[in-house]
Amino acid sequence: MSDGRLVIGNRRYSSWSLRGWMAVRLAGLKVTVTTIPMTRVDGAGATPAIKAVAPAGLVPFLEHQGALVWESLAICEYCAELAPALWPADRAARGTLRSIATEMHGGFLPLRRAFPMNLGARASTAVRDARMSAEIAADLTRIAALWAQAIALTGGPFLNGAAPGAADAMYAPVVNRIHGWNLTLPPAASAYVEALLAHPAMREWQADADAEPAEWILPHYEAMISDEQLR
Ligand SMILES: N[C@@H](CCC(=O)N[C@@H](CS)C(=O)NCC(=O)O)C(=O)O
Incomplete structure (x- = not known):
C-alpha cells in the first residue's frame, strides 16, 4: 500500500x-x-x-x-x-554535512547553468571545453574540497559514510553532470563519482531515465551537449 x-x-x-x-x-x-x-x-x-x-x-x-x-x-x-541514518550519527559531522548539502542547494550556479544534467548523452571533450570557464573550474575545486572534507569525517566511500545519505542525494545530479559532461576532478573525487554512480539507487534512476518516451526529449538540452553546437 x-x-x-x-x-x-x-x-x-x-x-x-x-x-x-x-x-x-x-x-x-x-x-x-x-x-x-x-x-x-x-x-x-x-x-x-x-x-x-x-x-x-x-x-x-x-x-x-x-x-x-x-x-x-x-x-x-x-x-x-x-x-x-540519512545524516551521520555524530552531531559535529552532521552539522558539517548539513552545511555541505546546503551549499549545493544554494550554490554552484556557473556549473549548473553551463552543464545541465542529461542522462541520455555524453559530451565530447571539445563540447565540454567550449563551455568551460574559470567560474566553473572554481565550482569544481570547491566541490572536490567539500567531498574530501565529508569523506574525511565519515570514512566514505559516500559523503554520508558507508551508505549514501542526504548529502549524497543533494550531490547526485552533480555526479551525473561530471560523468555526462566528461568533467575532470582529482582522483579522490573521481572515486566518489564512481562509487555513487554504481549505487543501486543511481542505477535504478538511470534505467528509468533510459525507458522514458522519446516524446519527452527536449531538443534544446540535447543540442547543448552535442557536437552540432560547434559547427
Ligand atoms: N529549489 C527547488 C528547485 C526545484 C526546480 O527548479 N525544479 C525544476 C525541475 S529540475 C522544475 O520544477 N521545473 C518545472 C518547470 O520549469 O516547469 C528544489 O530544491 O526543489
Whole structure:
C-alpha cells in the first residue's frame, strides 16, 4: 500500500527531482512516483501540469501521510526524520554535512547553468571545453574540497559514510553532470563519482531515465551537449 506520492519531472533532465527521489528511496518511503514531463528544466515553472499540482510550481513535491513537502532539501530533512541514518550519527559531522548539502542547494550556479544534467548523452571533450570557464573550474575545486572534507569525517566511500545519505542525494545530479559532461576532478573525487554512480539507487534512476518516451526529449538540452553546437 502507498503512503502518498512523489511528483517528479523527467528523470533524464530533472536534477532537483533526482535529489528528492534519492532521499525518498534511501529512506524507504512507500510512495507512488508520478512523473510529469517538463517543457524546460531551468526552474522557471513553465510546465502547466506541474504548476497545477505542486505548491511552488516546481518538482520534486512529496505528499506523505498527510504531509506536503517541497524543496529538495526540505524533502531530505523530512526523510531523515523517518530514517535518521540519512545524516551521520555524530552531531559535529552532521552539522558539517548539513552545511555541505546546503551549499549545493544554494550554490554552484556557473556549473549548473553551463552543464545541465542529461542522462541520455555524453559530451565530447571539445563540447565540454567550449563551455568551460574559470567560474566553473572554481565550482569544481570547491566541490572536490567539500567531498574530501565529508569523506574525511565519515570514512566514505559516500559523503554520508558507508551508505549514501542526504548529502549524497543533494550531490547526485552533480555526479551525473561530471560523468555526462566528461568533467575532470582529482582522483579522490573521481572515486566518489564512481562509487555513487554504481549505487543501486543511481542505477535504478538511470534505467528509468533510459525507458522514458522519446516524446519527452527536449531538443534544446540535447543540442547543448552535442557536437552540432560547434559547427
Ligand atoms: N529549489 C527547488 C528547485 C526545484 C526546480 O527548479 N525544479 C525544476 C525541475 S529540475 C522544475 O520544477 N521545473 C518545472 C518547470 O520549469 O516547469 C528544489 O530544491 O526543489
